[in-house]
């Protein structure tokens with residue numbers, strides 16, 4: 118039977134549509150994985166942004182991965198002057214333009230009109246379900262959501278899901294592509310606004326803002342609750358396993374048997390804040406205090422440096438039931 122898509126072994130040049138924070142981070146990871154990068158962004162400053170991001174990411178990538186060259190192979194990066202030229206020069210595209218539905222749809226359909234139909238178009242969108250992205254594509258079967266986490270060259274997770282008209286083979290291929298990049302892809306079984314991880318993230322963010330605006334605790338203490346409580350466990354176990362362990366040897370069945378009604382009562386008591394000017398003022402004030410006068414750039418650098426140590430720790434201390442490495446399944 119004829120192959121529907123270009124095999125990954127034949128993918129050399131990966132096209133980046135949009136080189137903001139996320140596109141530039143993909144560029145670093147792609148170069149470290151041996152790919153050539155073709156890039157297009159409507160903003161001329163993207164050229165310097167990619168260069169600076171790759172150079173800043175390189176020591177990080179070298180410390181996390183083996184076989185990374187001493188210096189970034191910038192000669193493998195080529196900027197082109199249109200989306201059509203990008204599609205013409207790429208074996209696979211990762212789209213990373215601004216998170217606005219109409220912009221993304223226009224970009225996807227222009228790429229789709231030129232890129233041969235056997236090549237994947239992957240989207241980094243943090244919230245748009247892929248069915249909405251593929252709506253105006255003539256070859257929607259190759260459109261797949263591949264949502265990374267920032268910075269994409271540090272955080273392993275990528276959420277992968279197809280839209281209503283995506284071929285399952287395209288989703289399989291996207292999973293394999295990300296595994297080849299050293300990512301930890303997860304395959305969602307259903308598309309939703311916000312996918313999976315942003316739904317989880319925004320659920321806790323909503324309650325954090327609710328508690329802040331209701332005066333339950335200071336911004337500092339709300340973050341301490343995660344940094345010194347919940348987050349410590351979450352670096353090892355997810356919320357469902359954490360809930361299971363709350364039941365001791367009886368596990369989740371015991372927690373539900375004892376606390377079924379309480380759990381539902383607590384859910385019912387969760388806040389549904391709106392971002393009114395008053396709520397925003399409390400949020401801005403709280404976060405200003407949290408920053409302690411240190412710039413966001415400095416906070417970001419500190420976070421990324423510490424994440425590297427955490428990832429090294431995780432590599433030496435695998436999860437009790439580590440699933441098979443997806444890279445070995447391809």
Ligand SMILES: NC(=O)c1ccc[n+]([C@@H]2O[C@H](COP(=O)([O-])OP(=O)(O)OC[C@H]3O[C@@H](n4cnc5c(N)ncnc54)[C@H](O)[C@@H]3O)[C@@H](O)[C@H]2O)c1
Pocket residue numbers: 134135136137138139140157158159160163213214215216217220224241242243244264265266267
């Ligand atoms: N920032 C994050 O933490 C994060 C994490 C994961 C995924 N994402 C997703 O990645 C995407 C990009 O996010 P970002 O944070 O890099 O945004 P960004 O604003 O930093 O970058 C967007 C880039 O797209 C370019 N662009 C806009 N319209 C374009 C067009 N028509 N053609 C070509 N280039 C165009 C802009 O010039 C800009 O460089 C979004 O879909 C976002 O949801 C963001």
